[in-house]
Amino acid sequence: MTTANGIPDGHRAIDVDLPVNAVLHLWLKAVTPDESGAVSFYSVNGKFGEVQAVNAEENSFRIYQVFGGGTVTLAYDMAATSLSVAYWFTPSDVLETGITVIHTNPANEPPDLPDGYHFRPPFGWMNDPNGFGRFGGRPHLFYQHYSHGRIWNNMHWGHAVSSDYLRWRHLPVFLFPSEELSVRPDKRGGAFSGSAIARPDGPGIRVFFTEKIADRTPEQEIQLTATSTDLFSAGAAEVFLPRRPDGEGLTFDFRDPYVFRGPDGLWKMLLGSQSEGGGVILLYETEDNTAAGGWTYVGKLYTETRFETSALECPCLLPIGGDYRDPATRWALIYGLMNGEDKDTGRRNLTMIDIGWFDGRSFAKSFGRELDFGTDNYAFQAFVDGGTPVGIGWLGNWADTGPSIDFPSAMTLPRTLVLEGDTLLTPPIGAAESLRARMLDRTRLSSGQSVSLPTGAAEIAFELSEAGGAFRLEFDHPEIRLAIAQHDEGLEILHGYLDRSDEPSGPRYIAKAAGARRLRIFIDYGSLEIFVDGGRIAGTKRIAGFEPVRAIRLIAEPGVVSNATVWSLRL
Missing domain, CATH: 2.115.10.20 (Glycosyl hydrolase domain; family 43)
Structure with a gap:
């Protein structure tokens, strides 16, 4: 059995609307060495093209150009073909419009991170x-x-x-x-x-x-x-x-x-x-x-x-x-x-x-x-x-x-x-201020209260009354013990796993004798970046996984924190 435009029943079908002169990049492989893999291209008039791959170990790169445009269906038999990535672009304006990804699979798909602002690959x-x-x-x-x-x-x-x-x-x-x-x-x-x-x-x-x-x-x-x-x-x-x-x-x-x-x-x-x-x-x-x-x-x-x-x-x-x-x-x-x-x-x-x-x-x-x-x-x-x-x-x-x-x-x-x-x-580029979507707080954090974060993307800026003042900024994360603290030794990122209490202590992420006074901290899904005194000191820590930080709390003696502001961020 086949569909009206000739696609065999049981084939995986991906519909995409293409402009004139679109170029498709595809990576595919055969499921077994005994049968070639193939992705076929269909329009309302039926099949008009195909790319094949005989390699069952690694995906083979294929290029196909669709000159006429319109609605195109990519179809393949999943029992014989594995399709890893497919995207299209038009060479005349790709620098302005980029590629359009139409297929990835669970092994290479990007994480879904609302309002995440760090650069990540498309797959x-x-x-x-x-x-x-x-x-x-x-x-x-x-x-x-x-x-x-x-x-x-x-x-x-x-x-x-x-x-x-x-x-x-x-x-x-x-x-x-x-x-x-x-x-x-x-x-x-x-x-x-x-x-x-x-x-x-x-x-x-x-x-x-x-x-x-x-x-x-x-x-x-x-x-x-x-x-x-x-x-x-x-x-x-x-x-x-x-x-x-x-x-x-x-x-x-x-x-x-x-x-x-x-x-x-x-x-x-x-x-x-x-x-x-x-x-x-x-x-x-x-x-x-x-x-x-x-x-x-x-x-x-x-x-x-x-x-x-x-x-x-x-x-x-x-x-x-x-x-x-x-x-x-x-x-x-x-x-x-x-x-x-x-x-x-x-x-x-x-x-x-x-x-x-x-x-x-x-x-x-x-x-x-x-x-x-x-x-x-x-x-x-x-x-x-x-x-x-x-x-x-x-x-x-x-x-x-x-x-x-x-x-x-x-x-x-x-x-x-x-x-x-x-x-x-080494401060962040000036355009980083354009990430500020909404001010979340100007008073509660500096007074020691907890501030909830609506997403995993936020910026925190605060100033101490004197350089080297002691504080502890705690992050409420569902899987990680995470904090930034300034103490007698310096400025330190404290990091550990909630479910690994018996784990040996790892590296100490510390800037000794930092003497920090002004701090600017960027939180995103899976990361923390600190900039001290306009970038005189910088610290970056990856956080395993993509669970967001849910709230923050700044602990310090009265009078140590002069002011603090929190923004939610998004691209």
């Missing part, structure tokens, strides 16, 4: 931000991505575009693993982290990324580049750095190219690795104005010996507070301590930021600190946007996730980097 897994920059007049964010589950696997680059760094339109998947890696979900590698620049030789962008294949010899990780003229689809990638530099005693770790203009006008590139002396950041440069090739090794820009890392990751270097060509301008060097541990607190995988001078070939450190004392701001990538450094990080940490953990993650709030003398501030 699947996400980690490191990549290629963060302004191109064609808009901020673009690429990110490490796997489409077919909320678990890390062979890496793609996801992609989104915004006008204000907060409200994002999802774009088509940008980079894909090699064919060798696309045949099975074996976690062997893919298109790893990197960066992007505006093409000096024409419209569009050039991206740089690490391709990893775990068992490849002699190099597991090599550097590739690709270009895009339309800002949403990548051309063929080419190898531009096929091997590690000789004579440096490096491990197989050789990744995360970050490309930028140096003070001498040449393109520079940082890469992260590990040597016998500790984690290292490698510096390359090229005289090729297109940055497509001609890269030569300059040397080790930085060596980290304090935290016993397995590698330095996601290095980033940018001018802060001045023009990159001015010798007086100081630069910010940012890097992640992969598997490094702060022995004093038990925190792992910290992100560091050092301030100093960069002359194009060496970096002279002036001072440095942890970028974030909460640790869940990893792989932070930044660039200078119209004179203002702005960056974003992965709201996660490899200490509590991994290839076997279901982990629908987010990005941090975007932050600016501001240098005031020898003080570095």
Whole structure:
């Protein structure tokens, strides 16, 4: 039996209204090796097209263009075909309208979070931000991505575009693993982290990324580049750095190219690795104005010996507070301590930021600190946007996730980097105030009363009568013991599980001797972000699950809290 337009009975049918010249992206696989999987396309006139997949291990990517538009039905036999993701877009206006997702499945669907405001992928897994920059007049964010589950696997680059760094339109998947890696979900590698620049030789962008294949010899990780003229689809990638530099005693770790203009006008590139002396950041440069090739090794820009890392990751270097060509301008060097541990607190995988001078070939450190004392701001990538450094990080940490953990993650709030003398501030971008939907309170919290939150999205701002004043801000969460406290040692995020009273104590998320006076705290489903005194200190903590914080209460001695305001937030 079939329907009126020819769809066989028992087939799963998905109806979608498409404009003229819509492009469909689909990932499907065969349920068994004995029979091909197929998704067919129907209109009122019957079947007009089909895509197939023979692989029963991993989803195969297929493209289909519908020129005529109108109502189209996607149909498939669920006994023979598994459809992971399907979305459509029109190339002529995708940067303005984004993609429209028409199908995910329970393994990769995004969480439903009313009024949630952190960036999340439209489906699947996400980690490191990549290629963060302004191109064609808009901020673009690429990110490490796997489409077919909320678990890390062979890496793609996801992609989104915004006008204000907060409200994002999802774009088509940008980079894909090699064919060798696309045949099975074996976690062997893919298109790893990197960066992007505006093409000096024409419209569009050039991206740089690490391709990893775990068992490849002699190099597991090599550097590739690709270009895009339309800002949403990548051309063929080419190898531009096929091997590690000789004579440096490096491990197989050789990744995360970050490309930028140096003070001498040449393109520079940082890469992260590990040597016998500790984690290292490698510096390359090229005289090729297109940055497509001609890269030569300059040397080790930085060596980290304090935290016993397995590698330095996601290095980033940018001018802060001045023009990159001015010798007086100081630069910010940012890097992640992969598997490094702060022995004093038990925190792992910290992100560091050092301030100093960069002359194009060496970096002279002036001072440095942890970028974030909460640790869940990893792989932070930044660039200078119209004179203002702005960056974003992965709201996660490899200490509590991994290839076997279901982990629908987010990005941090975007932050600016501001240098005031020898003080570095990393406040949220100014547009974050536009998230304020409704004021919830101006008196009850400061007087010690409980304030209920209508959703899991809120901002709390309060000021103490003097720096370092003691307080405890408690969060009513159904599964987590959660609080922020300032005491004799400093400012601390207190975190534990209500059903694990006998669990050994975990890391201490503490900013010692913080001396906080003004605090701005952002709550969202699954996360907490703290900004002290305009960003002088920042702390980010992922909260497991997506149950919302239901209420807050501020405990302090009389006269300690000068004022407090609470807003509900939404995009």
